Amino acid sequence: MLHFLWMCLIGLVAGALAKLIMPGKDPGGIIVTMLLGIAGSLVGGFVGRALGLYQVGQGAGLIMSVVGAILLLAIYRMLRRGPA
Numbered sequence: 001m002l003h004f005l006w007m008c009l010i011g012l013v014a015g016a017l018a019k020l021i022m023p024g025k026d027p028g029g030i031i032v033t034m035l036l037g038i039a040g041s042l043v044g045g046f047v048g049r050a051l052g053l054y055q056v057g058q059g060a061g062l063i064m065s066v067v068g069a070i071l072l073l074a075i076y077r078m079l080r081r082g083p084a
Helices: 002-021 030-051 062-081
Strands: none
Touching: 002 030, 002 062, 030 062
8 A cells, every 4th residue: 555655656746747847738637647657657667677777576766757757748749739
């Protein structure tokens, strides 16, 4: 249970940092920001394991979580914009 709360806290911080780095009009409040950060942490952990930065079962750090959240935010914006 404590691991889940810690992941939510890191996700909240990572999502907020991603939105600060990539400002713009995005729907959603603190819940969407937290979900973006948690998903970014999962993506960052996957990319980190693929690059050999993390071992299997090891979670991503704050920096990789922010990188993953930025990546997801960029993909979201591309999909939302659609074809020109």
